[in-house]
Amino acid sequence: MRYKNKKFKHAIYKNKFILGSYLAGLWEGDGCVLMKQQQHFKPTISITFHKNQGVFAEKLLQTFSSQCKEKVGSVHYHKTRQACYLNIYSKEGLLNFINLVNGKLRTPKASQMDVVINWLIKQGVNIKKLPLCSAPINEDAWLTGFIDADGSFGIRQTFKKEKIKQQTECEFILVQRMYYPKTGKSYFEIFSKIADYFCVKLNTLKARNPKALDQYRIKISSAKSKKILRAYLDIFPLLSSKYLDFKGWSEVDNLMIKKHHYTDDGAIKITKIKKAMNNCRTEFNWDHLDL
Template sequence: WLILPALNPAICWELCHLKNFNDTQSAGNLLDLNLLRIFRDYTPELICCNILPFSQVNNLKYKDLSNFKFSSYLTGLIEGDGSIITPKTERSVKGRINYPSIQFVFHLKDYPLASMIQKEIKVGSLTRKKGANAYVLTINSYKGLILLISMINGNMRTPKIYSLYNLIDWLNFKFKEINIPKKPLNNSSLDSNAWLSGFIEAEGLFSVRTTITSKYSKVECKFELSQRQHDHKGNNNLDFLEFIAKFLLSSVKAIRVNKPNPEYRVRTTSLNSNLILENYLNTFPLFGSKYLDFEDWFKVLDKFKSGKFKHKSKFEEIILIKSSMNNARTFFTWDHLSKFYNLD
């Protein structure tokens, strides 16, 4: 079982009706891939269960919580790599009751972030996804679903809002006294809240490119977001990606056009674009392993801004930084989780 950093005793491991227990570790401790492999192989299939029995539906209330920074961040995370699932039928072909759910998917290395989010919302089950290096945080209690809707309703910016509307209709039909409103897409400036931070957490990529030739050395700092051109329901993703591209002084490019699922890509192409992103993420920070990639990316960007990368020693330092970013990272610290948003 993983002993997590920076997650204090409020984390509750509830396995059905078994007795609760808590484990903690100081924020300064380090997490490497060897430890990750250990809890990948030996953590139980059900990491945490905090599901309200579906018979307990008294006192279900909708309260607008969309103005929290945590709420906009969580919305971006769901719209980036999450699912809002509403059953089409009350029962499956085998007679089992179908329940709605909201799900978040996290890479194996982002287990501490997944646990932190679960700790703050105080609902849901965190499980290892079979056949993949991923964990899934699933919320399917009525209490949990209404809580999540109260946070993301009014913060959504993508076609996934139609999945939210389906879930709201389902809940309003089942519990007519709740009367959850269906808020429109959020068209406020991206730098007004943490939505883009959450979306980057799920889908962003920070990269450094170095070129060495006999005549000169070149460094490029780039950030990119890629999405399918159409989601699984056929909705086009172009509009919200153009909104992001405009914010980053960039444009949307069609890629993989000859593949079964063509994509759109937004990529920073100038120093000014990178500076906008830097300023935004300093205001609305990342909290997963992408925070570490951003920190390394920023170190290189800082050298690029000052022109120091032109010196041989600095160029070698940049290559070293680049060698441990993204999938090449094997060493993790989680001190930054101590500053995570608090819903309370």
């Protein structure tokens, strides 16, 4: 399935196939399935966000709610941690989420959905879990959701010293554990596909903490790989505040393409953009969610 019309943009919310693939990637990056004891075990599908992504989490909840007749869940803000959680727990909400992501998941974490599907079957719902998606990475929004969860855009600067030119690097990093701890299944296949798509090498990171897991790491910094990434995200845009980071990152990349990063004015502009990205960001514009 191909989407070449740039008018598509953030209408991602209005297309269930694209929304489903995006949610699959987002959940596989930062989601889980929780079980709560009531009269019986009832599952909750949860996605974790930094608290400054609360507007985005609320927008997703609004999107789910508009597709269902009953309350589907809530956004919970942690009292001490810098986090909020989008929780889907009603029967209709769980079924809607499963219908959206079923057949679009790509990682070993997909096995968690068995809990939700088995619970729905016990509630009399006729549903079957579909196999992992094997479609090319660039044909849906799964990677966009995964990037919103686990990707980061960075800018490196090396300032002038005597006759040495100003050096700037735009880089994108995507990391995830090497295997799913509950089953021991590897993420190698999906990360190899991502690395191949961007024409980069798949690297590994050894965990310093003995309790942590080793990770796969993909780094994009070459002109060719950045062009591929930008073309993909122009078709399937990011939805979290990383969309704003990506816009700034792309602006710096454009300056580099024109060789303006070697000029004093260019260096000053890049420094300003860098200081307003990622953890340094203090202003959040969510207009892109309404397009």
